[in-house]
Amino acid sequence: MSAAGSPSAKASPNPSPASHGASSPLAALSLAALGVVYGDIGTSPLYSVKEVFAGNHAIPLTEANVLGSLSLFLWALIIIVSFKYVAFIMRADNRGEGGIMALIALASRRDGTEHPMRRKSILIIGIFGAAMFYGDGVITPAISVLSAVEGLEVATPAFTPYILPITLVVLTLLFFVQRRGTATVGIAFGPVMVAWFVALAAIGLYNIERNPSILLAINPWYGLEFLWVNKAMALVAMGNIVLAVTGAEALYADMGHFGRRPIRLAWYGLVLPSLALNYAGQGALLLVDPSTVSNPFFKAAPSWALYPLVGLSTVATVIASQAVISGAFSITRQAMQLGFVPRMEVQHTSEKEQGQIYLPGINWGIFLAVVVLVLGFKSSNNLAAAYGIAVTGNMVTTSILATIVAAQVWGWGWTRAIALFACFLAVELIFLAANILKIPDGGWFPLVAGAGVFFLMTTWKRGRQLLSDRLKGENLNLEMFIDSISAGAPTRVPGTAVFMNADPHAVPHALLHNLMHNKVLHERIVIVTVQIFDVPFVPEIDRVEVHTLKENFWRVVVQYGFKDEPDIPAALAMCADAGLGFEMLETSFFLGRETLIPRLGSEMAFWREKLFIAMFRNAGSATSFFKIPSNRVVELGTQVVL
Template sequence: MSSDSSVLPNSGHPQRQALPALTLGAIGVVYGDIGTSPLYTVKEIFLPATGVALNPANLIGAVSVIIWALMLVVTLKYVILILRADNRGEGGGLALTALAAKAVGTGKPRLHKGLLLLGVFGATLFYGDSIITPAITVMGAVEGLEVITPAFKPYVLPIALGVLLALFMVQRWGTHAMGKVFGPVITLWFVLLGVIGVIHIQTQPQVLAALNPLHAWEFLIARGWYVFAAVGAIVLALTGAEALYADMGHFGAKPIRLAWTTLVFPALALNYMGQGALLIGDPSAIENPFYRLFPESLMLPVVVLAALAAVIASQAVISGAYSMTKQAIQLGFLPRMTVRYTSASEVGQIYIPVVNWALLLGVVAAVLLFGSSSALAGAYGIAVTMTMLITTLLTFFVVRHGWRLPAPVANSATLFFLAVDLLLVAGCAIKFVDGGWFPLAFALGLFLVMSTWSRGRALLMGSIRRDGLELQPFLENLSGAETHRAMRTAVYAVANPDTVPQALLHNLKHNQVLHETNVIMTVVFHDRPWVPEDERIVLQELAPSFWCVSLHFGFMDQPDVPKALALCADKGLHISAFETSYFLSRETVVPTPGEGMVQWRERLFAAMSRNAGGVAEFFCLPDNAVVELGTRVQI
């Protein structure tokens, strides 16, 4: 995600700015998605498929459900409770997963593994949301042109595709320039939502009855079995709630809470009541109640502002997908990919080309497949609500085992939120055939890829450990041998520091040479976001001229190996940047029958391993100092 933060010299963690600046940034980045929900939510509630008749009682009841859903799900669940579950300042699905897994400990391996897989599935659902959000928000905004004149209707789809293509094309340059206008534009958007809402509420003040939760209850009870259809539309008002937690690391909990309570929630509530008031007085406005709030003279500027808000909302989930991918790579659930840092001072601003183009293809496919915001609404919601459900489950283990709250408190709170989440999931599930399958199929496919990669890496490491030579006995036998020494430092990057690196064996066998200084290096990624520099390295002398160095990074750190190795000088090992060679092993995976995974999954892992990004680029190694050697490993 984009952030306006500087970097602490010893930790790499973003340093907090003043509260007003952080609050403005949070309004721009965190609330873009949920802030564009008024574009289409009310219209979807009163479609014929939901069975909700357009009359004053139902309008007040539906608006009441929206307001109280925002109160319960966003305010109570996310703002008050889940923002407290920070993983050393970071939030998001994978950060919460790591926190929950740590809370239950390793004493329950099945539960530990189950939580990790549950969290990974939740992360894959976020990618599904990252495809649908840009499609529906941009389409919903551009459809305002149809309200100006029906003559624009044939151009809505091409204009939306053009906006989306431009959005993904500019990602490579980072979001720094756009980030400066995010906060002011979205702030203006929310002020506009609230002001126009107040204007229409004055015409039909009875809509203020929606603030009474009894009207929400009566509306839901009156629906009978059709309540799920109504809830499936109402849930559109909640999309984007996960962003509050995902962006906590960039802004902090306090600015996010302040932005929600002082501006975002009041503006949304006023706008939804304003749309209700408009429809009470003019039911024909249901064709597009949001844009019909405005006089014709303001229509074009509002469409432009809505398009800007939609782009910003889309940018938030796109940047979130980059951040999620980086975390998944460093936690071992995805192969290495090229990660470009687009800002020297803002650590959260990254660009991953593979993810960018994959998302673009998915978004274009969604727009062409569904063709309108109403059709996309059928696909929207199921991934979001299932992510909310998984968040509730993971939070229980943090609350109960991490915070050690009494069982009655943890159980009752979890059951309450589970009941709300299950109702939302059920409401979206009935839209499965109408498009809900799209993000779900994408998420399941990605989950298969991520779980295959994680399992394959475990099998690969097991095979290397089983077939490799033990390092310590090897060094003891080597101590008495006379071998020619190259007057340089050799750094051998290995996954298992207890076995002899293949590159070291090749040097001895084929070149009959050892280096003056030999470093057996492993890189360890932790389930916490940041590792400070004073904990970056663990150094051990194994034998004369042989050292073992373990480099430790968090899942949000940039794994700059040369920079980290420079820290060894303080502990007695000087590694000159100009006299060091890095020996890397590139494993060629050979699928074999037997234990492990089924053959097609082993072949999938082998293909991913062949196409994984280079180790040198990922660890910021200098190109002219890298020697790669290939080895074949059976799994």
């Protein structure tokens, strides 16, 4: 947690992509936002209306039900996306950055020492929201691509046996190319999504012309009447209506890449009108021709446009999936920096854009889960039964954390903050209750996936704290140790020894082991401590703090934000201005490597100890994570009983 005078309280950090919004053309950023932010919510028309009237929990196809459901679709977009996310949640930025990790940092900023239990509760809620994001992220590629390819069945039933193979081929290619990065492909994302949203609007207008009375659905009374008259049936329908707002979280999560204005302009200027027109068009088609209920999206298009639409929708769903996968990479790295997950291999796919990264472990883990989903559920109808509960769980989490931010950070006070976000929570809790009905039909999958991620993240966080407490119990004070060195100096050998240590005021265990076994100290000792703050970026001017100690000992504190890229050699090079220069060929890095031993009666359950030890053993090396030259590293091991 940042203290007063730490980077969280200083001048603005390194510019993120969003900070260039003032100098970059607004139209260009809005176009880019279309390709990244709106892929998920933009492909929802493929399956949302179909699930209401032809899904596993279908409702009768009547004029009242169509008008009522369509009204709920439109007002869900307005209330959840326009009001909650665009108007309010996007104000909760952490130095221009959004997303669940930024929201956790904002919500817990004032509760570190004054209210430790409240901070713990905030962290648990935030971790739950992040876990639900992964549950949602697994289903999005599967249902999006599968629903697009299913359009071939509308053209001819002869394609039916090939739907699953084609879907798996598309998904395999999508995950395979992740290691090459999205820099080149990303250039085409914006224009393709513009074509997609224009097509949505055109299809909608084409069908509205056949039955203009469908526009009455803009009146919220039809939705309220539907909910009041058909209470049980309406609850079932709400479980599918929530599919229209899946992907809303991306507006907030990607705010740091584009800024508020481009995202808002894209939403109000193209995305919202196109979605509203398309949903209205599908509703008009159902009233004119009820036989189209099996797939109203593709049957709403003219016959000559069917194959081009299948191709365009497949590309659009790939883009939507790409955005979710990239989001999983980003949130994992942020969680890594904040200590919620173990270190993993992170590959940078662009020399210019810091945020373009590839995590092999996450990529292939999601791919495996997606393949299992496609083969297990076999159709978008079945997948839709599993979709929604993770989305609504994430939305509820966001609303709770945003209430805390509004009350404490924005200065609204609890009464005003609760009054506003209770309105959003009322809608979202209805969505959540409706999706609970889906649990037996597949809703258990994202819950199991999310619960697994939650237990892994909380186990890692608790285990790291337990390990830190054990090591602190054996710590020696650094200043007292240096005084003892002055009294009985050991042999000093040429060169510089850099010791990584979490506590800048304690003697590193690796230093003690080196002195105990080798009986020598290097002529210059540098204790390096890395601190991660709850801000996205730390300014370069605040990157390092250098303190001169006695006996040629130095203390260096390196400071990063949760979106900064740790690079210890680069940070040490910045110490030259403080009189601490480094010659890498004469510098050795000493790292401690702990071997953990579980014990009964510990503060953590024995099975969780075993799980933490397994995660700890398989975590990525500190050498690669901090970009330390491997040929300059010496690792010294010790055993720690948890």
